[in-house]
Amino acid sequence: MTRLGDRLFTAGYARLVHGESDVMRGWRRWLVGRARGVVVELGAGTGANLPLYDRDAVERLVLVEPSPAMRRRLAGPAADAGAEVVDATAERLPLADGTVDALAATLVLCSVPDLDRALAEAHRVLRPGGLLLLLEHVRAADPAHARRQDRLDPAWRRIAQGCHPNRDTLAHAAAAGFAIVEHHPVPVTMPGASLFPHVAAVAERR
Ligand SMILES: C[S@@+](CC[C@H](N)C(=O)[O-])C[C@H]1O[C@@H](n2cnc3c(N)ncnc32)[C@H](O)[C@@H]1O
Numbered sequence: 491m492t493r494l495g496d497r498l499f500t501a502g503y504a505r506l507v508h509g510e511s512d513v514m515r516g517w518r519r520w521l522v523g524r525a526r527g528v529v530v531e532l533g534a535g536t537g538a539n540l541p542l543y544d545r546d547a548v549e550r551l552v553l554v555e556p557s558p559a560m561r562r563r564l565a566g567p568a569a570d571a572g573a574e575v576v577d578a579t580a581e582r583l584p585l586a587d588g589t590v591d592a593l594a595a596t597l598v599l600c601s602v603p604d605l606d607r608a609l610a611e612a613h614r615v616l617r618p619g620g621l622l623l624l625l626e627h628v629r630a631a632d633p634a635h636a637r638r639q640d641r642l643d644p645a646w647r648r649i650a651q652g653c654h655p656n657r658d659t660l661a662h663a664a665a666a667g668f669a670i671v672e673h674h675p676v677p678v679t680m681p682g683a684s685l686f687p688h689v690a691a692v693a694e695r696r
Pocket of ligand 1 (some may be wrong): 603
């Protein structure tokens with residue numbers, strides 16, 4: 491992405507997150523509130539989850555973010571919260587094997603260029619029993635709905651920074667060695683949201 495594209499996307503996204511519903515924020519809190527110990531967040535963006543962690547339970551918080559414009563927005567709030575910001579991608583985490591207790595990804599796995607590689611990295615860095623905490627829009631369970639997502643995918647990914655509307659993220663997580671221990675539909679109220687069913691899920695690293 492160009493620097494201008496990165497800055498425009500970041501500014502637009504910051505506005506979107508600012509206007510996010512209390513319901514969405516509640517699900518973010520529900521999800522990241524489960525994080526304990528050494529915690530990594532993938533694609534932390536503008537830091538929407540930062541105030542929602544249980545800081546008494548989190549020992550170290552690493553925010554992975556490849557976008558320079560997002561990192562600029564993250565830097566201040568992260569420093570205030572005692573979190574580290576790292577320039578890296580989900581597909582290549584600068585962390586040793588089995589050293590992470592929880593890894594969160596919210597609205598990120600839809601657009602990582604290589605979903606399976608990102609999940610393999612999550613599996614590598616998490617300790618056995620560690621948690622993968624996901625809030626993502628996913629492939630619809632209804633086949634007709636999923637076909638509409640497939641038709642939308644080529645155009646959508648071009649206009650929405652590589653975002654795929656049709657990824658079956660939980661199935662990919664299961665294939666990567668995670669047991670999905672809990673998942674809930676998350677109601678989203680934006681225009682066109684019915685095409686993008688969201689879920690909050692807790693998966694355990696096997
Ligand atoms: C839609 S934003 C979501 C931001 C934040 N997680 C949230 O819930 O508001 C997607 C984020 O993923 C980041 N991202 C894109 N590709 C990535 C990758 N390969 N690895 C990690 N993060 C990535 C983007 O820079 C952006 O900050």
